[in-house]
Amino acid sequence: MSNSVAKKIMYGVLIFLIVISVLISTSVVYLLATNHGNLGQVITVFTLIKSQSIQDISTRELIEGSVSGMVEALKDPYSVYLDKTTYDTLQERMRGTYGGVGLLITKDAEGRLVVVSPFRGTPAHRAGVAAGDFITKINDENTADMELETAASLMQGEPGTEVTITIYREGRDPRDVTIIREIITIPSVDGEILAEEPDIAYINLSMFNENTGEELQRHMDELRAEGFKALILDMRNNPGGSLHAAIEVADQFIPEGPVVHIVSKFKTNTFEAKGPAIDVPVVVLVNSGSASASEIVAGAIQDTGVGILVGEKTFGKGLVQSLFPIGDGAALKLTTARYLTPGERDINEKGIEPDIEIILTPEETFEALQDAPDPANDPQLQKAIEIIKTKIN
Known part of the structure; x- marks a missing residue:
């Protein structure tokens, strides 16, 4: 040079x-x-x-307090300062394994701590905690004004230890539920051919983590080898998770074109499916515990006409959070965008209306999702089978 x-x-x-x-x-x-x-x-x-x-x-604690206060000024329940311990716990959850009770929680418009959904088969699920339950105390500590990540951290801990939560359900008296923590290892996908319906495959998505897309592909390949003619996708009580996983899942169902539009302050990014669409009839089961990433998939399937949604209106979380490490093991979880369905519907705080509505009580939902899929105890699944049988050639 x-x-x-x-x-x-x-x-x-x-x-x-x-x-x-x-x-x-x-x-x-x-x-x-x-x-x-x-x-x-x-x-x-x-x-x-x-x-x-x-x-x-200490000066460090004062600085952490000021940072946390700035985030709280947003009045956004999904944006929060994460100290090292809380950030490590969040990363464990996204990897699909952690010690705890198995609940996804959020805050409602009044700032109350509410259960979005229990993960199927976890201690909280077995104890009868249901979507829509309000958690008023954790180990006698009042949850009013408590940050989400703090509440989650209090319920997590060493397997074999106890945590007591006080739950309140509309129309019921508050009650204490003592739960023994376990290692929460959540395979995000489970699938089988329905016992009484050999032409219908049933796939349950319990959450969206970094392995979900690959797990779904493996289950789909195994079920295709058994020759199913229709598919029921169950995303009831699926609280969401990874945006990337949602895009991978939707890509296995919908035709070439938009999966989701991510709208940030400065630009809009559209993520697209490669296609082709799945070549069998599809019914998707959703309820009020279906949130975030599961709503992305449900919205994409509904907008593209690939399948029919059966169940209840979804939770309505149409916001995207990004994680920003900020040093010393801490991070900032910040709402940075909202998402729109392929048809550019904004579902935040609105949810997605099913094509066919069948509402269950919390007790009926608990019974329906307790064990293996059983139409006799599950009116929503029963309706899905009824619909899908009319579409099988």
Whole structure:
């Protein structure tokens, strides 16, 4: 490389660094100029706490508190500061294994802690905790104003240890439920040919983790070898999970075209299926515990006309969270986008209406999802079979 070319490159790099420095300096100056009063309050409060408070608190704890407070100012139950312990726990859950009771929780519009769904076969599910139950206490600690990740962390712990939660269901008195924690290993996909219907395959998706797409493909291949003519996809009480997994799952059902539109502050990304569509009739089972990634799949199947949705209106979580590691093992979980179905429906806080509605009580749902699929104890599954038999050639 000649000296003249090298000088031009160095000059270009220098100009770039100068521009970046100016932009950063301008941003800081603007922040200070427009918020000098509030920033002064922050410094004053910090100084008073360190010098006057009777409580001994570290600078690290104060900084963590200020970061957490900034996130809380968003008033978004899905955005939260995650300390190292909580972030590690979240990563374990996404890998599909952790010690706990097996619940997915959220907050409603009034800030109450509510169960989205229990994972099938877990201690919470066996104890009768149901979608829609409110959790008012965890080990006698009131959950009012408690962060979601804190609540989840309190219910997780060493297998064999106990946790007591107080649940309230509309029209019922609050009751304490003591649950023994277990290793929660959740195979996200299970499949079989229905015992009394040899032409119908049944696949249950319990959640969406990093292995779900691959697991589904394996089950589909095994069931195809048995020659099914129709498929029931059960996503009841599926709380969601990985966006990438939802796209992989939808890709195995719908034709070439959009799976989901992700709308952020600055742009819209459309994720597309490669096609072709599945070549057998499909019925999808959903309920109020079907949320997030399961709604992406259900919405894609409904919008493309690939299948019929049977059951109850879904939960209505149409927001996408991103994880940002911020050092020292901590992270920020932040709502960064909303998603739209292929037909550009915004389902957040609205849910997806099934094509055929069959509403079950929490007790009926518990009974229906307790063991292997049994139409005799499951009116929604029974209806799905009835519909799908009319479509088998």
